[in-house]
Amino acid sequence: MSIVYLEDKKIFKLDTAGSTYVIAVDDDNFLLHLYYGAPIPDVNLTDFANRCRYASFSATIPSRDGTDFSPDTWPMEIGCNGCADMRIASLQIRNADGNAATDVRYVSHRIIPGKPALPGLPALYSECEGDCETLEIKTLDKTTGAEVTLLYTVFTREAAMTRSVIIRNTSEKPFEIERVMSFCLDMNNADYDLISLYGRHNQERLFERRALAHGVQGISSRRGSSSHSQNPFIALIQKGGNEDWGDAYGFNLVYSSNFTAQCEVDFNRSTRVIMGINPDDFGWTLAPGESFYSPEAVLVYSNAGLGEMSRTFHRLYNHNLVRGEWKHKKRPLLVNNWEGTGMTFDDEKLVQIAAWAKETGLEMFVMDDGWFGRRDDDTSSLGDWYVNETKLRGGISSLIARVKALGLKFGIWYEPEMISPDSDVYRAHPDWCVHVPNRDRSLGRHQCVMDMTRADVRDYLFEQMSSVLANNEIDYLKWDFNRNITEAGSALLPPERQKEFYHRFILGTYELMDRITTAFPHLLMENCSGGGGRYDPGMMYFSPQIWCSDNTDALSRVDIQFGSSLCYPASVQGAHVSASARSGYETKRNVAMWGTFGYELDPAKISEEAREEIKTQIADFHRYYDTIHYGDLYRLISPWDDPYKCAWEFVNEDRSQAIVTYLSKFYTERQNWFLRLKGLDAGAEYRLTKTGEVYSGALLMRAGISMYRYPVADGDSAMLCFEKI
Numbered sequence: 001m002s003i004v005y006l007e008d009k010k011i012f013k014l015d016t017a018g019s020t021y022v023i024a025v026d027d028d029n030f031l032l033h034l035y036y037g038a039p040i041p042d043v044n045l046t047d048f049a050n051r052c053r054y055a056s057f058s059a060t061i062p063s064r065d066g067t068d069f070s071p072d073t074w075p076m077e078i079g080c081n082g083c084a085d086m087r088i089a090s091l092q093i094r095n096a097d098g099n100a101a102t103d104v105r106y107v108s109h110r111i112i113p114g115k116p117a118l119p120g121l122p123a124l125y126s127e128c129e130g131d132c133e134t135l136e137i138k139t140l141d142k143t144t145g146a147e148v149t150l151l152y153t154v155f156t157r158e159a160a161m162t163r164s165v166i167i168r169n170t171s172e173k174p175f176e177i178e179r180v181m182s183f184c185l186d187m188n189n190a191d192y193d194l195i196s197l198y199g200r201h202n203q204e205r206l207f208e209r210r211a212l213a214h215g216v217q218g219i220s221s222r223r224g225s226s227s228h229s230q231n232p233f234i235a236l237i238q239k240g241g242n243e244d245w246g247d248a249y250g251f252n253l254v255y256s257s258n259f260t261a262q263c264e265v266d267f268n269r270s271t272r273v274i275m276g277i278n279p280d281d282f283g284w285t286l287a288p289g290e291s292f293y294s295p296e297a298v299l300v301y302s303n304a305g306l307g308e309m310s311r312t313f314h315r316l317y318n319h320n321l322v323r324g325e326w327k328h329k330k331r332p333l334l335v336n337n338w339e340g341t342g343m344t345f346d347d348e349k350l351v352q353i354a355a356w357a358k359e360t361g362l363e364m365f366v367m368d369d370g371w372f373g374r375r376d377d378d379t380s381s382l383g384d385w386y387v388n389e390t391k392l393r394g395g396i397s398s399l400i401a402r403v404k405a406l407g408l409k410f411g412i413w414y415e416p417e418m419i420s421p422d423s424d425v426y427r428a429h430p431d432w433c434v435h436v437p438n439r440d441r442s443l444g445r446h447q448c449v450m451d452m453t454r455a456d457v458r459d460y461l462f463e464q465m466s467s468v469l470a471n472n473e474i475d476y477l478k479w480d481f482n483r484n485i486t487e488a489g490s491a492l493l494p495p496e497r498q499k500e501f502y503h504r505f506i507l508g509t510y511e512l513m514d515r516i517t518t519a520f521p522h523l524l525m526e527n528c529s530g531g532g533g534r535y536d537p538g539m540m541y542f543s544p545q546i547w548c549s550d551n552t553d554a555l556s557r558v559d560i561q562f563g564s565s566l567c568y569p570a571s572v573q574g575a576h577v578s579a580s581a582r583s584g585y586e587t588k589r590n591v592a593m594w595g596t597f598g599y600e601l602d603p604a605k606i607s608e609e610a611r612e613e614i615k616t617q618i619a620d621f622h623r624y625y626d627t628i629h630y631g632d633l634y635r636l637i638s639p640w641d642d643p644y645k646c647a648w649e650f651v652n653e654d655r656s657q658a659i660v661t662y663l664s665k666f667y668t669e670r671q672n673w674f675l676r677l678k679g680l681d682a683g684a685e686y687r688l689t690k691t692g693e694v695y696s697g698a699l700l701m702r703a704g705i706s707m708y709r710y711p712v713a714d715g716d717s718a719m720l721c722f723e724k725i
């Protein structure tokens with residue numbers, strides 16, 4: 001049993017494969033958080049609750065006036081706004097009387113096998129019987145009638161849990177949810193560094209580490225997407241902790257819109273962590289009898305530093321998040337025409353690229369932006385999802401037939417949530433665009449955003465897309481999203497519900513994605529948002545791969561890929577070789593192999609030499625696919641530790657193959673240094689396939705391989721494969 005309730009002590013003990021989490025119900029039915037960390041076998045846990053936490057100016061509740069109990073100083077399982085807990089709140093409900101004081105207490109609980117789905121929301125799921133168990137704790141705010149259920153799913157194969165919250169209105173009047181975090185975690189000290197992934201378009205998910213300080217600190221998005229600027233991921237790592245050592249806690253929100261992740265270090269040096277929908281510009285009116293589901297958060301604990309934390313996320317997402325036919329199926333090796341042609345192409349040009357792809361050994365041709373409406377540049381036609389027959393003479397079916405005749409799969413590009421002011425659909429339905437009456441509609445890349453909160457808009461999009469998808473043999477769909485949301489408002493929502501806009505928008509997007517993936521289960525979907533602007537687990541639930549960044553320059557891509565690997569697996573990471581200038585084709589390939597792999601170029605614009613080299617690149621992709629996509633990742637030298645070089649390694653499950661990539665980012669004098677591998681079988685012998693040399697696993701891990709003979713010039717790299725003898 002991974003979840004037990006110790007009735008005599010009123011304690012819940014939740015054990016994952018590598019962590020323990022403990023909650024207590026106290027005499028006044030407050031839920032107290034007692035422990036989260038490395039596994040402990042004990043059941044006598046009452047000591048955890050014996051903390052002297054009295055502080056002047058921290059109000060005590062009437063039943064315990066004058067004692068040492070205040071919700072302000074004790075570790076609480078849910079941080080309610082406006083009563084005696086003065087820290088950053090995880091729950092705030094404005095009741096019908098207009099006040100936002102909230103106070104929920106334990107009522108009942110149940111423990112169930114598996115994991116219930118969250119209606120309308122992406123979420124992790126149980127892959128097989130016994131891989132997880134769920135605890136539902138029901139609490140109630142007697143004054144407002146808000147019934148708040150806390151959900152905890154505990155995974156038995158990984159040191160991972162998920163948490164979310166359901167709010168039901170059991171009263172006779174509506175109330176407004178102003179803040180609902182997916183979890184609240186009160187840690188008993190502040191000896192951690194906070195890690196987050198910041199960035200911008202072309203430079204997403206860069207690693208940042210800072211010491212926690214007193215007060216509130218954290219990250220958030222208000223862009224209507226999870227965003228390039230901050231990824232919905234944070235980690236806390238013990239001071240001095242690194243890749244291999246220290247307590248590390250990773251938190252990731254399964255959500256693709258406005259989010260917040262905050263840590264508050266209070267006057268007691270305790271740290272509260274919360275994560276959920278960004279409460280800025282959010283509110284949700286809940287009528288009597290209605291329920292609201294928060295998105296879920298994933299919590300991973302590692303007692304062996306960041307490396308193990310990341311590997312746990314990778315395995316968990318490969319098994320319990322990514323879904324559908326393509327979950328474990330080998331993804332086709334593709335060529336995409338975007339970087340090669342932009343929107344300037346016709347059917348002949350596309351068939352030319354496809355013919356090259358076939359000859360080179362690739363498996364799929366993807367037609368990117370520019371195939372529809374009158375789309376010759378980015379100023380028009382989004383929303384007019386019918387083929388541009390001036391460009392594709394004979395229509396889309398004829399193009400697909402020609403590509404298929406070559407023996408390739410075919411992929412197509414869409415940006416369903418967008419609308420160009422210069423489009424037939426906008427002229428016919430100007431109110432289908434996200435807008436606020438009597439205000440300018442700001443543009444991003446000359447486009448507006450479709451109002452995904454509306455069922456008629458979603459129906460239109462489904463019909464437009466399914467008429468193309470149902471009548472043609474299409475294998476892959478790239479779903480793009482190229483701007484953020486402004487003037488957030490819908491023509492159909494009443495004034496008191498406009499605050500629900502952002503959340504309703506993403507629920508609408510999820511609904512359309514669900515309809516498309518259900519209607520076309522064979523379709524491989526790749527998400528994209530100007531590269532990695534929605535690189536989050538919410539999107540990974542619908543698409544097993546996401547275009548990682550529009551930056552395909554291998555030397556800066558590695559920083560993005562290292563950052564992304566903090567919690568996202570290589571199997572999800574869209575990565576292509578392009579004609580971008582700064583490195584040779586070997587390095588471009590070595591970097592793009594850390595992902596789904598493919599090419600993004602016009603073969604007519606690259607040299608004969610480059611074309612020949614590409615032909616030789618593909619065999620390794622097939623040979624190393626399983627190890628890279630489903631093996632264990634070790635960040636041997638990370639760009640945040642060394643500005644000059646980096647190295648990473650994948651080891652397969654039975655430790656019989658290790659793929660090591662070393663990249664010299666900037667020239668350094670040849671030095672005598674050794675690269676130590678990780679995760680091998682110390683007692684086994686490994687052959688370096690390139691040279692035939694044999695080393696023991698012990699030597700490779702403890703002494704390392706001499707790097708003296710490997711390249712040092714700017715942008716040079718080497719990929720080494722070690723195979724167990």
Ligand code: DGJ
Nearest residue numbers: 338368369528530531550
């Ligand atoms: C942004 C994407 O990231 C690119 O790969 C490409 O699809 C363009 N959009 C097309 O407009």
